[in-house]
Structures are given as structure tokens and as C-alpha cells.
Amino acid sequence: xxxxxxxxxVSAQGLSRKFGGHTAVxxxxxxxxxxxxxxxxxxxxxxKTTTMQMLTGNLAASxxxxxxxxxDLFERPTAAKARIGYLPEHPPLYRELTVREYxxxxxxxHRVAKSARSAAxxxxxxxxxxxxxxQKLIGTLSKGYQQRVGxxxxxxxxxxxxxLDEPTIGLxxxxxxEIRTLISELGAxxxxxxxxxxLPEVESVCDRVQILHHGSTVFxxxxxxxxxxxxxxxxxxxxxxxPAASDIATISGVARVEPAGGNLFRVSFTDxxxxxxxxxxxxxxxSWGLYQLSPAQSSxxxxxxxxxxxxxxxx
Amino acid sequence: MIFTIAGKELKALFASPLAWVVLTFMQIILAxxxxxxxxxxxxxxxxxxxxxNPPGITELVVxxxxxxxxxxxxxxVPLLAMRLIAEERxxxxxxxxxxxxxxxxxxxxxxxxxxxxxxxxxxxxxxxxPLSLLLGGRLDFGLLASLIIGVALLAACFAAxxxxxxxxxxxxxxxxxxxxxxxLGMLLAGETAADxxxxxxxxxxxxxxQVLSPLKNFEPFAKGVLDSYSVACMLLLIATFLILTIRRxxxxxxxx
Numbered sequence: 001x002x003x004x005x006x007x008x009x010v011s012a013q014g015l016s017r018k019f020g021g022h023t024a025v026x027x028x029x030x031x032x033x034x035x036x037x038x039x040x041x042x043x044x045x046x047x048k049t050t051t052m053q054m055l056t057g058n059l060a061a062s063x064x065x066x067x068x069x070x071x072d073l074f075e076r077p078t079a080a081k082a083r084i085g086y087l088p089e090h091p092p093l094y095r096e097l098t099v100r101e102y103x104x105x106x107x108x109x110h111r112v113a114k115s116a117r118s119a120a121x122x123x124x125x126x127x128x129x130x131x132x133x134x135q136k137l138i139g140t141l142s143k144g145y146q147q148r149v150g151x152x153x154x155x156x157x158x159x160x161x162x163x164l165d166e167p168t169i170g171l172x173x174x175x176x177x178e179i180r181t182l183i184s185e186l187g188a189x190x191x192x193x194x195x196x197x198x199l200p201e202v203e204s205v206c207d208r209v210q211i212l213h214h215g216s217t218v219f220x221x222x223x224x225x226x227x228x229x230x231x232x233x234x235x236x237x238x239x240x241x242x243p244a245a246s247d248i249a250t251i252s253g254v255a256r257v258e259p260a261g262g263n264l265f266r267v268s269f270t271d272x273x274x275x276x277x278x279x280x281x282x283x284x285x286x287s288w289g290l291y292q293l294s295p296a297q298s299s300x301x302x303x304x305x306x307x308x309x310x311x312x313x314x315x
Numbered sequence: 316m317i318f319t320i321a322g323k324e325l326k327a328l329f330a331s332p333l334a335w336v337v338l339t340f341m342q343i344i345l346a347x348x349x350x351x352x353x354x355x356x357x358x359x360x361x362x363x364x365x366x367x368n369p370p371g372i373t374e375l376v377v378x379x380x381x382x383x384x385x386x387x388x389x390x391x392v393p394l395l396a397m398r399l400i401a402e403e404r405x406x407x408x409x410x411x412x413x414x415x416x417x418x419x420x421x422x423x424x425x426x427x428x429x430x431x432x433x434x435x436x437x438x439x440x441x442x443x444x445p446l447s448l449l450l451g452g453r454l455d456f457g458l459l460a461s462l463i464i465g466v467a468l469l470a471a472c473f474a475a476x477x478x479x480x481x482x483x484x485x486x487x488x489x490x491x492x493x494x495x496x497x498x499l500g501m502l503l504a505g506e507t508a509a510d511x512x513x514x515x516x517x518x519x520x521x522x523x524x525q526v527l528s529p530l531k532n533f534e535p536f537a538k539g540v541l542d543s544y545s546v547a548c549m550l551l552l553i554a555t556f557l558i559l560t561i562r563r564x565x566x567x568x569x570x571x
Contacts, residue, residue: 109412
């Protein structure tokens with residue numbers, strides 16, 4: 001059991017995909033260990049869905065390699081696919097089937113042994129909170145329940161890797177919370193890759209974050225690492241008698257000063273400089289009334305906006 | 316695994332009103348033709364007795380029922396097959412099958428078997444009509460068997476062509492039109508092309524034309540002849556279109 005925690009379940013190297021002349025994804029690397037939840041972020045059209053389609057064998061990669069639990073997806077597709085559960089952006093539901101019939105079909109298609117099938121279906125239904133609606137037609141269910149059916153389909157064969165493409169889209173806040181709890185539970189047993197636009201969701205659920213932009217990875221780190229993204233290079237300063245922002249900017253080593261509301265300023269440093277000491281000295285000399293000095297933690301949103309905007313302005 | 320998919324397709328067919336409508340109208344059309352011919356047979360029966368070695372009821376009443384079945388299938392199969400792949404692509408449910416540990420061959424074979432099972436059911440129900448004649452007479456079981464095998468093979472040919480048409484587009488109705496166009500084209504070209512080419516002394520193009528004309532290959536069966544050449548041609552046609560379908564779906568995955 002000890003080496004299970006370090007077991008690599010998904011590994012993708014140099015994944016690229018071209019559609020005609022247009023490159024949708026280029027050189028994406030991805031690695032996931034058992035029990036990890038990876039948040040997959042990026043603006044619309046960044047290549048998230050394309051990458052997920054490649055990971056699940058729905059789309060062939062133009063170049064690169066994918067292995068699922070050490071099995072090469074391109075050489076032994078059926079063996080590799082047996083270890084993946086996939087919920088695409090648009091859940092592949094057959095509206096004319098009942099929930100139970102549908103999950104049963106998914107179990108059969110994933111070659112769940114006949115003796116274990118009934119238990120696996122009940123387990124998936126219970127886990128996704130579908131036991132009460134098992135006999136209802138999927139077409140009559142609300143969007144939230146349909147989304148859960150999609151997740152039940154993805155986990156019924158107890159895959160090693162669960163890939164969820166925007167699982168909370170179009171749900172109400174309560175449903176989002178339920179799905180989020182469900183994803184956290186899944187993370188305990190499986191590796192989960194989760195694509196979403198809802199950033200707090202990633203911060204609350206995921207262990208690691210990977211941000212795609214224009215088809216390549218622009219950020220990949222743990223949630224803890226993310227909070228330190230600017231940690232060393234930015235401080236939040238609170239002054240009772242604040243001077244003009246340009247006065248603070250004259251201190252050597254300060255790159256930029258932004259008002260952060262009230263008497264707070266966000267001060268970022270130039271590379272390889274730490275002018276915190278100078279800043280404190282100046283504040284005392286000029287009696288600015290320094291009352292707060294803390295390393296600014298960057299939120300995921302800051303990082304996201306910065307990384308995906310910055311590149312848009314540069315060619 | 317093929318049967319899991321086949322079972323799903325059968326269930327989907329019976330869940331839609333289309334299958335029931337098609338079954339109903341087929342039965343009405345075939346029953347009407349059957350009773351009409353039976354009536355005619357009763358009227359000319361006294362004259363037939365005077366002919367030496369007269370044609371029997373199987374030849375005069377039963378064989379035309381299967382000929383009508385063949386024509387009705389020509390219209391019905393494109394409608395029954397249109398949603399097999401086209402609708403899955405339109406509703407984006409194909410992902411479920413492709414993400415599952417299945418090869419494309421299993422997916423296509425499963426869908427084909429599902430449709431074929433439905434068509435065999437149609438042939439089975441049709442066969443109840445001739446069998447009802449046993450209440451008051453005797454049948455030529457050799458000819459009947461030949462007719463059943465022939466019409467089943469013909470249905471399989473139509474199913475393979477219509478399945479291929481269904482993978483070409485994401486619009487079920489367009490798929491039905493493509494299938495109908497292909498089958499009608501085969502019917503018209505096959506009627507004349509094979510014999511014409513053979514007459515000119517071109518055996519290879521003639522053989523190819525024969526493969527592509529399932530209705531022509533059905534003719535020997537209608538006369539009670541189990542022609543191995545026709546059987547081979549029909550099996551070849553089925554295999555060709557199934558492989559084309561598999562390759563086409565693989566290409567979708569490659570090209571996106």
C-alpha cells in the first residue's frame with residue numbers, strides 16, 4: 001500500500017494535436033499520481049478538452065506518448081482504456097434508458113465481470129446519490145441528476161483514473177457543492193483530472209493545478225506552490241498615513257505599487273531584490289504609520305489572469 | 316461485447332416509434348399482397364390441375380411475398396439504420412463507446428448485429444404468413460428455405476450499406492437519404508451492368524458489378540437455387556461496407 005501513493009497513473013509526454021494547419025495543443029506534459037486531483041485550467045479554446053480527448057483515446061495525438069498505469073495508450077488501447085473513466089463536456093447519455101439500465105450498460109461495456117456487476121452498479125449509484133432515481137428514464141431527469149449519471153458512468157468500473165471535463169457546468173450552487181464533495185471522495189481512491197472554469201472549485205478540491213494557454217502549459221504546480229507564486233516577490237503593506245504611490249515606488253528594488261483598497265498597497269519587487277527592509281526604514285523615517293506588512297498570497301485567479309492575459313498581448 | 320452493443324441497439328430501436336411504424340406498415344403491405352395472390356391462386360387452381368407438372372402454391376404465392384419483402388426492405392432499412400451512428404455522433408454519445416475498452420471493429424460489428432437481429436425478426440414474422448398455409452395444404456420447404464436465406468442475406472447487405480451511410484454524417488435523415496441513394500443506385504446499375512459487362516467479355520468488372528448488386532444476387536434464391544457465387548458476392552459486399560465503416564470511424568478519431 002505504501003508504494004501505491006507514489007504510483008504514477010497518468011503520464012503524458014510532449015502531447016501535440018494539429019487540426020489541419022491549426023495547432024490546438026502543443027508539447028503538453030502531464031503526470032499524475034494515485035490519489036491526486038489535478039485541476040486543469042485555461043481560457044476557452046486553450047486545448048483542455050482536446051487534451052482530455054487524447055488522454056481518453058477519443059482523439060489521436062499528432063505526436064507524443066500517453067501511458068495509463070504504465071500501459072501505452074496507442075499500443076494497447078483497450079487495456080489502457082479499461083483503466084479510465086471519462087465524463088466528457090457533454091455527458092454521453094441515452095435518454096431512452098433508465099438510470100440503472102444505463103449504468104449497467106456502461107459496466108458491461110467496461111467489461112465488469114458478471115458476478116461483480118450488480119454490486120458495482122449499486123455502489124456507483126449510491127456514491128453518486130442516484131439510488132432513488134435508479135428506475136427513472138434519464139431523459140426525465142434534471143440537469144444536475146443527468147450530470148451525476150454521467151459521473152456514475154465514469155466510475156462504475158472502478159477505474160484508476162477519472163477524467164472529468166467541466167463536471168459542474170450548468171448546475172446550481174447546491175448541486176455544485178454536492179458534485180465537489182463527490183469529486184473529493186473520488187480523489188481518495190482514484191487519480192482525478194478535473195477541467196473547470198470555476199477557480200474556487202480548484203482551490204478547494206485539487207492538489208495540483210495545470211494551466212493551459214494557447215495549447216501549451218503555462219503553469220504547473222501544487223496548490224501550495226501556487227500561493228507562493230508571488231510570495232517572495234510581493235508584499236502587502238498597510239500605512240495609516242499613506243503617501244502617494246509614486247513615493248513608495250522610488251525605493252530601490254520596488255518594481256510596482258498598486259493600491260489594494262483602503263490604506264493597503266500591493267508592492268511588487270524587481271527580480272532578485274528584497275527591499276522589505278528599505279521599505280520599513282523609509283516608512284519609519286517619513287512616519288507613514290506602518291501597521292501591516294505581509295507577504296501577499298496570490299489567489300489562483302490572480303495567477304490565472306496574469307498568465308493568460310500576459311501572453312495575449314505579446315505576439 | 317458485440318452482443319452488449321447489439322442488445323443496446325435493439326432496445327433503442329424498440330424504444331423509438333419508428334421500428335413499430337415500420338413493422339406495422341410492412342405487415343400491412345405484405346399481408347395485402349399475400350392475400351391477393353392467395354385469392355388469385357384459388358381462382359386459377361381448377362385450370363392449373365389440367366396443366367402437366369403445374370407450379371405449386373409456394374412458387375405462385377410464397378415466392379412473391381419474399382420478393383415484396385425485398386423491395387420493402389429497400390425502403391425500410393435506410394430508415395431503421397439511419398440513427399445507428401449518425402444519431403450517436405449528433406448527440407455525442409459515441410464517446411461512451413469509444414472511451415470504453417472496445418475496438419472500433421467490435422463497435423461496428425455490434426451495431427450491425429443489432430440491426431440484423433431486428434431485420435431477421437422482420438423476416439421471421441413474414442415467414443408466419445406462408446407457414447399459415449400449412450393449415451390447408453403443403454409447402455415446398457426447399458424453396459421456402461432458399462427464400463428465407465436469400466432474403467436474410469439481402470437484408471444483411473442492405474444493413475451493411477445503410478450502416479456505412481450512417482457513419483458518413485451526423486444527421487440521421489441525411490444518412491437515410493444517402494443509404495437509399497446507394498441502394499437504389501446499386502439496384503439500377505446491378506440490374507444491367509453485370510450481364511452487360513459479361514456479354515462484352517469482361518469477366519472481372521462483371522464480377523465486381525455482381526458484388527455491388529445484391530438484388531441481382533437474390534434472384535437465384537427466389538428460384539430455389541442456392542448459388543454459392545451469389546452467396547459469396549453478398550458476403551463480400553457485407554464485409555466491404557463493414558470495413559469501410561470501421562475505417563471511416565477510425566479516420567474521424569485521427570482527423571477529429
